[in-house]
Amino acid sequence: xxxxxxxxxxxSQLSEFFNIIRNESLLRSLTLQVVAVLLxxxxxxVILLLSGANPIQAYGALLKGSFGSMAVLARTLEKATPLVFxxxxxxxxFRGGLxxxxxxxxLLLGAMTSAVVGFSVTxxxxxxxxxxxxxxxxxxxxxxxxxxxxxxxxxxxxxxIVTIMLNYIAINLTDYLADGPFKDVTPGNIVARTPEILDxxxxxxxxxxxxxxLLAILVAIFIWWLLWKTTFGFEIRTVGLNPHAARYAxxxxxxxxxxxxxxSGLLAGLGGAVETQGVVGRYxxxxxxxxxxxxxxxxxLGKTHPFGVIPASLLVGAMKAGSNxxxxxxxxxxxxxxxxxxxxxxxxxxxxxxxxxxxxxxxxEEGVKLTTGWGKL
Amino acid sequence: MIVLGLVLVAILYGSIVNLQITTALLASAIRHSTPLVLGxxxxxxCERSGIVNIGIEGQMLFSAxxxxxxxxxxxNLxxxxxxxxxxxxxxxxxxAFxxxxxxxxxxxxxxxxxxxxxxxxxxxxxxxxxxxGKLGPIPLGPLAxxxxxxxxxxxxxxxxYATILLVFIVNFVLFRTAWGLRTRAVxxxxxxxxxxxxxxxxxxxxxxxxxxxxxxLAGAFLTLEAVGSFERGMTNGRGFVALAVMIFGKWSPLxxxxxxxxxxFTTAVQTQLQFAGQVQIPHQFIGMLPYLMTIIxxxxxxxxxxxxxxxxxxxxxx
Numbered sequence: 131x132x133x134x135x136x137x138x139x140x141x142s143q144l145s146e147f148f149n150i151i152r153n154e155s156l157l158r159s160l161t162l163q164v165v166a167v168l169l170x171x172x173x174x175x176v177i178l179l180l181s182g183a184n185p186i187q188a189y190g191a192l193l194k195g196s197f198g199s200m201a202v203l204a205r206t207l208e209k210a211t212p213l214v215f216x217x218x219x220x221x222x223x224f225r226g227g228l229x230x231x232x233x234x235x236x237l238l239l240g241a242m243t244s245a246v247v248g249f250s251v252t253x254x255x256x257x258x259x260x261x262x263x264x265x266x267x268x269x270x271x272x273x274x275x276x277x278x279x280x281x282x283x284x285x286x287x288x289x290x291i292v293t294i295m296l297n298y299i300a301i302n303l304t305d306y307l308a309d310g311p312f313k314d315v316t317p318g319n320i321v322a323r324t325p326e327i328l329d330x331x332x333x334x335x336x337x338x339x340x341x342x343x344l345l346a347i348l349v350a351i352f353i354w355w356l357l358w359k360t361t362f363g364f365e366i367r368t369v370g371l372n373p374h375a376a377r378y379a380x381x382x383x384x385x386x387x388x389x390x391x392x393x394s395g396l397l398a399g400l401g402g403a404v405e406t407q408g409v410v411g412r413y414x415x416x417x418x419x420x421x422x423x424x425x426x427x428x429x430x431l432g433k434t435h436p437f438g439v440i441p442a443s444l445l446v447g448a449m450k451a452g453s454n455x456x457x458x459x460x461x462x463x464x465x466x467x468x469x470x471x472x473x474x475x476x477x478x479x480x481x482x483x484x485x486x487x488x489x490x491x492x493x494x495e496e497g498v499k500l501t502t503g504w505g506k507l
Numbered sequence: 508m509i510v511l512g513l514v515l516v517a518i519l520y521g522s523i524v525n526l527q528i529t530t531a532l533l534a535s536a537i538r539h540s541t542p543l544v545l546g547x548x549x550x551x552x553c554e555r556s557g558i559v560n561i562g563i564e565g566q567m568l569f570s571a572x573x574x575x576x577x578x579x580x581x582x583n584l585x586x587x588x589x590x591x592x593x594x595x596x597x598x599x600x601x602x603a604f605x606x607x608x609x610x611x612x613x614x615x616x617x618x619x620x621x622x623x624x625x626x627x628x629x630x631x632x633x634x635x636x637x638x639x640g641k642l643g644p645i646p647l648g649p650l651a652x653x654x655x656x657x658x659x660x661x662x663x664x665x666x667x668y669a670t671i672l673l674v675f676i677v678n679f680v681l682f683r684t685a686w687g688l689r690t691r692a693v694x695x696x697x698x699x700x701x702x703x704x705x706x707x708x709x710x711x712x713x714x715x716x717x718x719x720x721x722x723x724l725a726g727a728f729l730t731l732e733a734v735g736s737f738e739r740g741m742t743n744g745r746g747f748v749a750l751a752v753m754i755f756g757k758w759s760p761l762x763x764x765x766x767x768x769x770x771x772f773t774t775a776v777q778t779q780l781q782f783a784g785q786v787q788i789p790h791q792f793i794g795m796l797p798y799l800m801t802i803i804x805x806x807x808x809x810x811x812x813x814x815x816x817x818x819x820x821x822x823x824x825x
Contacts, residue, residue: 181631229614287805290561290614291754294747295798302798306791426618468626476619480609 159433165484166431167445170473177469178462188460195455196448202455204335207343208409210447212237212418214346215401216425217432217439218353219394224434225357226390227370228282232293233398234422235300236274240267240399241406242304245413246312248327248406259330264403271399272392274300279391283384289391297422305415314412323414333408342408347440349400354436356393366390398422420468427475446471526655532775533659538733540764540771541670542567542742545725546749547756547763548677549595552718554758555681556711557694558606559613559819562598562620563722564746569624570594570726572631575638575737582639584731588666591727592720598624599719603712610821621746629739641735642666666728671764673721678760690714694815697822707822722746744798751801758814766804773800 175185196206216233223230230236244267251259277296281287309322316325333341357363368376369386377383402418410417424446431445432438449471453464477484546563553560574591581587598620605616642664650661681687692700693710701707725745730737752770756762777793 177630231618281802281806285806287802291747291750291805292802294744295751295801298744298798299795302791302795306789309791310789423618423622426615427622430615463630465626465629468622469630470626472619472623472626475615475622476605479611479615479619480605482609482611 161488162481162484163431163433163438163442163478165488166477166481167474169477169484169487170470173473174466174470178466183460183462188456188462188466191456191459191462192449192452194459195452197452198455202451204339206444206448206451208340208447209450210443211340211342211346211408212401212405212421213424213428213443213447214343214350214439215397215404216421217428217443218350218436219398219401220422220425220429221432221434221436221439222353222357222397223390223394224429225370226366226386226394227373228279228387228390228394229290230275230278230293230391230394230398231290231426232275232278232296232422233394233401233425234418234420235293235297236271236395236398237402237405237418237421238300238304239274240271240402241410241418242307242312242324242402242413243267243270243399244331244403244406245324245327248331249325249412251331252328254330256330256332259328260333260407263327263331263407264400267403267406268396268400271402272396275391275393275395275398276388279388282391283387301415301419304413308413308415312413321414324412326412327407331407332411333404335408340408342404345404346401346443349397350436350440353397357436362389398425424471427471427478430478431474528779530655530658532772532779533655535775535778536768536772537659537663537667538771539774540767541667542725542728542733542745543749543752543770544674544764544767545670545721545728546746547753547767548673548760549599549718549722549725550750550753551756551758551760551763552677552681552690552714552721553602554753554815554818555694556690556714557697557707557815557817557820557822558602558711558715559617560602560715560718561614561617561747561750562602562624563617563749564742564744565617565621565624566595566598566602566719566722567726567729567746568628568740568742569598569620570723571730571741572624572628572726572737574723574727575636575730576631578638578640578731579636584640584642587731588642588724588727591731592723595723595726596716596720599716599722600712602719603715606715606821607708607711610823613819613821625740628737632737632739636737638730638735642732664732666724666732669724670728673724674760674764681760691815693822694817697817701822701824707824711822725749748797748801751804754814755804770797770800773797 171189175189178185178188195202197203216237219233219236220230244263247263247266248259251262254262274296278287278289278292281292282289305322308324312324313319314323314325333345335341355363357367365376365381365386366389368379368381369383369390373383376386401421405418405421406413428439428442428446432440432442449467453467456462456466457464546567549563549566550560570591573594574587577587577590578584602616602620605611605619606613611619644662644664645668647661651658653661679687681690689700689705689710692703692705693707697707700710726742729741729745734741748770749767752766753763755766755769756764774797777796781788781790781793
């Protein structure tokens with residue numbers, strides 16, 4: 131990906147966008163990612179064979195269940211929507227040198243908070259209620275993201291373990307809230323879940339297409355603008371590449387680290403809110419599980435670039451949407467998609483293998499320096 | 508030290524007030540600590556050789572599942588434990604392959620292992636599989652009859668004994684043998700280690716594989732000794748808590764054991780309180796405690812300890 135800091139020439143943003151598309155290195159990295167996905171599917175096929183399933187039938191059903199008709203295509207987009215947010219959250223953290231494994235927890239709290247605002251605040255028109263609930267969810271995620279950011283800056287606690295722990299705490303907390311204070315008390319309900327949100331908080335679908343996905347794309351464009359077109363974004367990326375150099379350059383590293391985590395958490399929380407208001411319609415434990423880890427795969431498959439996150443989310447979303455069809459017609463357990471995802475992550479991270487296969491030399495162009503040890507800032 | 512003193516006072520007070528409950532409490536603390544200390548030793552052996560392993564959770568889960576399957580199909584507990592060890596070692600090999608040979612970012616490598624284990628165990632798990640027994644306690648002769656100490660320390664199932672032994676063995680090997688010295692050299696300054704003729708890659712491979720077997724033993728503990736069955740995602744974050752235990756124990760096996768016992772004790776006290784119905788706290792809050800404690804430990808104590816200097820960075824020979 132192009133790593134040039136704020137461009138000295140005032141080019142129009144549209145031409146910049148087309149430059150990225152025309153960029154040759156983009157073609158190369160695209161090839162790498164596509165081959166990684168194909169290799170993962172290939173090994174997935176071997177596993178399917180070993181377990182006595184027919185991979186062609188299984189993948190056929192997967193494809194049919196994700197792109198086969200307008201209805202399932204809408205379902206793919208619906209599944210991809212929270213994934214874009216989760217992927218953006220993780221990618222944004224990576225750009226700032228932080229590994230946010232906590233997108234899961236931030237997303238859960240966002241989903242829960244937006245549900246609470248969605249069912250308890252009455253008498254608002256949709257035009258206010260929808261953004262209000264979205265904002266509430268995003269803020270919950272942002273606050274939850276601020277915790278690991280602050281602990282890292284002030285106490286030297288590594289964000290990887292802290293965010294994982296916060297995931298488990300968030301699962302317990304939301305379970306408690308859905309089974310206690312905010313439990314749906316409709317007669318006959320025995321499961322832990324919140325009441326349904328009001329119609330004024332629901333994100334409508336236009337012509338069968340989920341509006342949430344459109345919002346996700348707009349947010350992705352905004353994040354791209356923030357990272358590559360603003361001084362703040364430049365600071366984040368500098369801290370991500372080399373915090374020591376950033377400090378010498380006069381960048382407030384502590385502040386930047388915390389804000390990076392806050393924005394990362396905000397994105398995840400927003401994803402949870404969009405899921406609640408656009409799809410689920412309430413908070414119910416177990417409905418959003420695994421999205422945070424999907425976010426890691428998506429962020430890396432998308433080369434931690436906002437525009438890479440979108441196609442990566444569509445791919446993973448398609449696997450999620452199609453996995454039911456696959457289970458139904460080919461009798462393959464849906465968990466195979468998790469295996470394929472892990473393999474995708476493997477081949478994307480270990481790009482040496484793919485480069486070797488394609489006789490492609492490593493160019494060292496990768497712009498992200500990921501966290502390596504504990505307690506290093 | 509203060510914490511330790513408080514715990515000791517509490518135990519003494521407890522044994523005067525109610526010996527039975529204190530015994531149950533301490534025995535349960537040992538049980539809870541076993542997978543944590545094994546996981547922590549997996550982590551610290553890797554990190555002492557310069558490799559950050561956050562895939563412990565996945566290694567545990569995978570070997571718990573494989574050990575469970577082995578038990579279902581062979582019915583032999585000893586063989587099942589061995590197979591679980593091999594499963595853990597296999598994922599250790601994968602970790603080493605990714606971080607040493609492919610030079611993948613190690614945090615991502617660990618994440619690959621975690622997701623892969625979750626996916627594979629979920630995919631191949633079928634409900635209704637029956638295990639054929641689990642490992643039971645073996646009383647160590649008259650030692651087991653000593654009040655308080657006997658039932659807590661000398662009446663345990665085999666993996667628990669093995670774990671306590673392993674703590675001392677690993678501690679000895681790491682700090683008193685040439686192998687341990689080489690391992691620590693590789694983790695602190697691989698270039699210097701290389702210069703004096705230590706095969707850095709070999710050390711990292713062998714240690715990561717051995718460490719994987721420790722996580723495998725933790726997995727075996729879960730399915731073959733503690734529960735006797737398997738469920739999806741049953742490790743429930745223990746592999747990650749083990750990392751905090753490792754840091755709290757300052758990358759030493761004895762330290763990790765102490766930290767794991769403290770974690771185990773807290774969990775035991777919570778379950779005891781819950782069980783006795785003395786405290787009316789929603790169970791979700793009890794469930795949060797080990798994770799909250801991990802964060803507190805990381806935020807409060809990590810500043811004073813120092814990880815191996817060269818961990819996380821792939822080493823390139825010249």
